[in-house]
Structures are given as structure tokens and as C-alpha cells.
Amino acid sequence: MLERTLHLLALSGSLRAASFNTALLRAAAEGAPDGVIVTLHDYRDVPLYDPDLGLPPGVERLRAAISAADGLLIATPEFNYGIPGPLKNAIDWASRPAYRSPFAGKPVAVMSASPGPIGGARGLQQLKTVLLGMSAVVYPAPELAVGGVGEKIVEGRLVDAVTAERLARLVAGFAAWAPGARFDVA
Amino acid sequence: MLERTLHLLALSGSLRAASFNTALLRAAAEGAPDGVIVTLHDYRDVPLYDPDLGLPPGVERLRAAISAADGLLIATPEFNYGIPGPLKNAIDWASRPAYRSPFAGKPVAVMSASPGPIGGARGLQQLKTVLLGMSAVVYPAPELAVGGVGEKIVEGRLVDAVTAERLARLVAGFAAWAPGARFDVA
Amino acid sequence: MLERTLHLLALSGSLRAASFNTALLRAAAEGAPDGVIVTLHDYRDVPLYDPDLGLPPGVERLRAAISAADGLLIATPEFNYGIPGPLKNAIDWASRPAYRSPFAGKPVAVMSASPGPIGGARGLQQLKTVLLGMSAVVYPAPELAVGGVGEKIVEGRLVDAVTAERLARLVAGFAAWAPGARFDVA
Amino acid sequence: MLERTLHLLALSGSLRAASFNTALLRAAAEGAPDGVIVTLHDYRDVPLYDPDLGLPPGVERLRAAISAADGLLIATPEFNYGIPGPLKNAIDWASRPAYRSPFAGKPVAVMSASPGPIGGARGLQQLKTVLLGMSAVVYPAPELAVGGVGEKIVEGRLVDAVTAERLARLVAGFAAWAPGARFDVA
Numbered sequence: 001m002l003e004r005t006l007h008l009l010a011l012s013g014s015l016r017a018a019s020f021n022t023a024l025l026r027a028a029a030e031g032a033p034d035g036v037i038v039t040l041h042d043y044r045d046v047p048l049y050d051p052d053l054g055l056p057p058g059v060e061r062l063r064a065a066i067s068a069a070d071g072l073l074i075a076t077p078e079f080n081y082g083i084p085g086p087l088k089n090a091i092d093w094a095s096r097p098a099y100r101s102p103f104a105g106k107p108v109a110v111m112s113a114s115p116g117p118i119g120g121a122r123g124l125q126q127l128k129t130v131l132l133g134m135s136a137v138v139y140p141a142p143e144l145a146v147g148g149v150g151e152k153i154v155e156g157r158l159v160d161a162v163t164a165e166r167l168a169r170l171v172a173g174f175a176a177w178a179p180g181a182r183f184d185v186a
Numbered sequence: 187m188l189e190r191t192l193h194l195l196a197l198s199g200s201l202r203a204a205s206f207n208t209a210l211l212r213a214a215a216e217g218a219p220d221g222v223i224v225t226l227h228d229y230r231d232v233p234l235y236d237p238d239l240g241l242p243p244g245v246e247r248l249r250a251a252i253s254a255a256d257g258l259l260i261a262t263p264e265f266n267y268g269i270p271g272p273l274k275n276a277i278d279w280a281s282r283p284a285y286r287s288p289f290a291g292k293p294v295a296v297m298s299a300s301p302g303p304i305g306g307a308r309g310l311q312q313l314k315t316v317l318l319g320m321s322a323v324v325y326p327a328p329e330l331a332v333g334g335v336g337e338k339i340v341e342g343r344l345v346d347a348v349t350a351e352r353l354a355r356l357v358a359g360f361a362a363w364a365p366g367a368r369f370d371v372a
Numbered sequence: 373m374l375e376r377t378l379h380l381l382a383l384s385g386s387l388r389a390a391s392f393n394t395a396l397l398r399a400a401a402e403g404a405p406d407g408v409i410v411t412l413h414d415y416r417d418v419p420l421y422d423p424d425l426g427l428p429p430g431v432e433r434l435r436a437a438i439s440a441a442d443g444l445l446i447a448t449p450e451f452n453y454g455i456p457g458p459l460k461n462a463i464d465w466a467s468r469p470a471y472r473s474p475f476a477g478k479p480v481a482v483m484s485a486s487p488g489p490i491g492g493a494r495g496l497q498q499l500k501t502v503l504l505g506m507s508a509v510v511y512p513a514p515e516l517a518v519g520g521v522g523e524k525i526v527e528g529r530l531v532d533a534v535t536a537e538r539l540a541r542l543v544a545g546f547a548a549w550a551p552g553a554r555f556d557v558a
Numbered sequence: 559m560l561e562r563t564l565h566l567l568a569l570s571g572s573l574r575a576a577s578f579n580t581a582l583l584r585a586a587a588e589g590a591p592d593g594v595i596v597t598l599h600d601y602r603d604v605p606l607y608d609p610d611l612g613l614p615p616g617v618e619r620l621r622a623a624i625s626a627a628d629g630l631l632i633a634t635p636e637f638n639y640g641i642p643g644p645l646k647n648a649i650d651w652a653s654r655p656a657y658r659s660p661f662a663g664k665p666v667a668v669m670s671a672s673p674g675p676i677g678g679a680r681g682l683q684q685l686k687t688v689l690l691g692m693s694a695v696v697y698p699a700p701e702l703a704v705g706g707v708g709e710k711i712v713e714g715r716l717v718d719a720v721t722a723e724r725l726a727r728l729v730a731g732f733a734a735w736a737p738g739a740r741f742d743v744a
Binding site: 142 | 657663683686690693694695698699700735738739740741743
């Protein structure tokens, strides 16, 4: 059992209403073990990155949410073998100053879902490179890359028992590992 | 000499007014050989990718510009070792349908500039993976990754002769190679 | 029809006798269109890369074979999401001097096969980055990443008609595209 | 102060006698804090990966050394923007069975050195992807990518004070972080 409540912030790589990855994160929240709270953060109000804009309200909200969290869960499709633009854009806003941003030292677990057989596994590699590039700590358990998600998530509900069990195991494992893996940027 | 005018579309990875990469593309346009026209496209009006939005006007404009071009020049900083969010976002909108989008078969040359010594070279690798993932044809000449750009581009003007010469060579080489490398998606 | 015979050199990412990827290349050779000859090259005699060794005979043989070819076909599993060590080792020996090696300007098509659903698709991204890093020209058609290969290649023979048809299309498309895409290193 | 001695295994990405990266690891061993022992492992006797060979003695020796270590230090040049073949080959031998190999759950810190300005920074990204692909835990502090190493390491000795200080900080930080970040593969 965890000594205190662990707060995980969840970011979805897709903004569409019927997103499989957003649904996966909702299922992660529901299946989280006692003492772990998963909160989905909608970053739709974050504008295209342009430092000339200063610090828009949506960006401040995102940065504060990351800073306050004990760890992050990111579920994302791959777009063109890479990170979806809106997710990368939100990450970029929250990544300043370099190596000392809200991401620095923060444990992060990544997963993906897509209709095809590859399940978004290529995009996850670019995402992990970016996370390490901000000094985030990447959870090293085997990735959950859910292929054929159209049959596993139906009307926004995760209905596949094997995936649900793998997802619950990932969240529980991450919650147990994250506090010790945290990294203090000197 | 080229048989007909070659139209290259230029995309900058940075939206800020004083962007080094935008300045690099302006210098590329000025130094282009006879018969090659480089046109900078501002994609600031492209919203965050969300297929629920349909096809917004800024996206249609971007897609039409890519379709009409004989090739693309992209100059971009790296953000967190990856592609800047706004650029990736614009690419994602223009990448549908997969493997048959305006990018499919289109020759593309990439370059980067940044104040540090690495010059954005890590981000270019993710960009090239994404371009190939859309069946674009990536120009294989050694990358122009301009480090220490703060002394080479001053008040928006490229003042470094060595970089100017490498840039002119890259544009001329790309213009000569692109027509034959084009790829017809079956 | 091609004007003259096109010689493609084939490299397998696996050295084991019963390799699926080697079998895929044999099938590519058998299904090649008229005027295209695919020759498998065994690089088992290439030692671990160490420039202190000079130019060992196996390396000279590999370099000569790449230089003589009109293009390359590489079929490889992914090992730990990356390029198998023996294949990367052979590539490294053939990559000197940088940007002017036997690989420079040479068209290359990549494919992969593996028992799992992802089919080696992650490793192909690292391979394409490495190829472009040597100024090779990467064929941009959608990748052939054969998942579940255990049922498609049996006793060293490709028995899956859909895969055979996709493979034949890839080789024919590559052979048509490669001559024009060749790139002369200045 | 550390409670007990921490044993770090060091792997160099280059086999040549005068390797800058091997020299960097020797300097890391000398500058390690009290209670941290860094042991360089020479994997020159590991043959090209071929599962038909069974488990050659050099491979058993490498696997045992990784298993016994509390963490790994890897210093490597980039070869063609990727991992040197011999290093990748050694990693591949030590990576079986997938996700449960001697690498699984093991903390690893990476660094690189090269004569050029980029310092091997592109190759480190492929290395980190591979390490995470084996469920190793990647140290997230900013990378030590030593450019212009020809003036910093002379006759096998690290003579640059700034690099020496950054190296000592990296080893000390890694040693403090590694025990808590270890990950138990279920």
C-alpha cells in the first residue's frame, strides 16, 4: 500500500471527442489502485507555441498541473510515425526553461492505441526521446501499444479484458516505481 | 540550366517574429539559382489538429500550397530534441489521407539553426522519420545544421559567408535532384 | 520496361540460417521483374568494426559489392527496437569516408519481418535515419513490415500471397524509381 | 554518503586503442566519488550476433558482468547518426530474453564524445530508445555530449577541467539516483 495519495496527471495525444486514447486514460483512472488518483487534463486552450505571446492562461494552467503532479500518464496515437502536433505543442510550452521545466525529474509512463496492428509503437519512440530531452524520467516497463483498438474500445468504454488487465498492471507498477525514480535537477 | 521554373515551398519551424530559421529561409530564397522560386508559407492560421473540425481554411490553404509545389524546404529549430509542435501540427493536417496526402512523393530538403553547438541536428532526425512516414522523398545531402546561429544571422540577415555558400549549394543541389526523385504513389 | 539490367544488392539483418528476413530477400529475388537482378550478400566475414584493423578482406568485398550495385534492398528484424548489431556493424565498415562512402547517393529500400504484430517497424526508423546519415537515398513507399511472419514464411518459403504481391510491387516500384533518384555527391 | 559500495559497469562504444570514449570512461572511474567503483568491460570477444551459435564464452562473461552491476555507464561515439555496430551487437547478445534480460530494470547513464561539434548527440537518441526497449532505466540528467574532443582528451587523458567537472557531477548524480530508480520486472 502507498503511504500517501499519488496524483497522476493524464494527457491524451488526441483532441477528438471520440478519441481511443482519451478513453484509455479514462479507463486507467477507473482502474487505478487505492491511493492513486488519475486526473485528465484538457490542453485544448493552449495556443500554437510562439514565445512572442508570453505565457497564455492555458499554458499557465498546464504548467501548474504538471508541476503539482507526482507523475504523468500519456496515451497517444502516432501521427505520421511521430507525436501528434497538438500534444507536442503543449509539451513545448511546458518545457521552458530547458532541463529545469515542470517536466524535469518527473516520472512519465507512456502508452498508445490505434486501429492498425502497430498500435502507435513508432510514435512512442519519438515521445520517449522528447521526454528524456526534458530530463523527465521514462517508465521502462514494456509499452502498452494497443493495436486493433476499434474492437477493444467501444463507445468510449474499454471492453477488452486482457487490455484492461495490462493497463491496470501498468498504472499500479508505475505508481509503485515513480516516487523512488524522481530525479532532483541540481 | 533548368528547363522550367521550379517552385519550392518553404516552411519555418518557428513562429516567432525574429526566428533564425525563418531568416534562413528568406536567405535561401534570395540565394536561389535562376529558375528556382522559393515562397515562404505562414501556417499560423492552422488550428490545433482535431478531425472533428473538418477542413479549416488555413489547412486548405496549406494543403493547396504543398500540392502545387515542386518540392519543400523546411528550416526548423529542435524543440526538446524533436519537431516544434506548431510545425508538426501543420504537417499532421496536411498528411491525410495516409500515404496519399499532398506530401506523398514530394521531395523535401531539411535544415536547422540554433544558438547552441548542436544546431538542431537531433530534431532533424525526427523530422526525417515523419517525412518518410508520409512517403515524402528526403533530400540526402549532408544536413545544414547551423550552430551558433546568433553570430551568423544578425537582425534577420544571414551575414556568415560560409553558411551562405553552403545554403546556396544545398538549394541548387536540391533543385537539380528533386524532379528526378519525385515518386508517384500508385 | 527498363532500358538496361538493374543490379540490386540484398542485405539481410539476420545471420541465422533459418532467418525470415533472408527468406524474404530470396523471395524478392525470385519475384523481381525482368531486367532486375537481386543478389544476396553474406557479410558474416566482416569483423567487429575497429579502424585499427585496416581494411579486412570481408569489408573490401562488401564495399565493392555496394559500390557496384544500382541500389540496395535491406530486410531486417528489429533487435531491441533498433538495427541488429551485425547489420549495423557491416554498414559502419562501408560508411567511410563520411558522406562519400559506397552508400552515398545510393538508393535503398528497406523492409522487415518478425513474428510479432509490429513486424519490426520500430527498427526500420533507426535504419532509415542511419541510411540518410550516410547520404543514401531512402525509397519512400510505405514500408513492408511483415508481422506474424511465422505463418507467412514456412520452411524458408514465402507462402502468403498478399505478402508476395506487396513484395513484388515494392521491388518493381523501387527499380523504376531508383535510377532517377540517384544522387551525385559533389 | 552511500550506504554500500555501488558497482558500475562501463562499456565503450569504440574498440580502437586510442578511443576518446574509452578514455572518457577511464576518467569517469578515476573521478568517481567514494563508494562508487567503475569497471571497464572489454567486449571485443563477443562474436557477431547469431542465435545459432548458442551462448559463446564472451557473451556469458558480458551477461554476467551486466547482471552483477548496480548500474551501467556507456560512452560512445555516434556512427552514422546511430549506435556503433560492435556496441549494438554486444547489447543484442545481452538482451535475451526480451524484457527480462540482464538489462531489464538496470539503471544506465549514457554519454558521448566526438571530434565534431555535435559530440555524438544524435547517436545517443538511438541508444536511449534501445535501452528503454530492453526495459533498462535511462538516467535523465542532461547528456554529456563532448564535442571537439580532440582538444579535451590528449594522449588518452582528459585535460579539460570543465568536462572533468561535468563528468564527475554526472557520475555522482547517477550513483545517487540509480538505487531508487531500479525497476523490478514482474
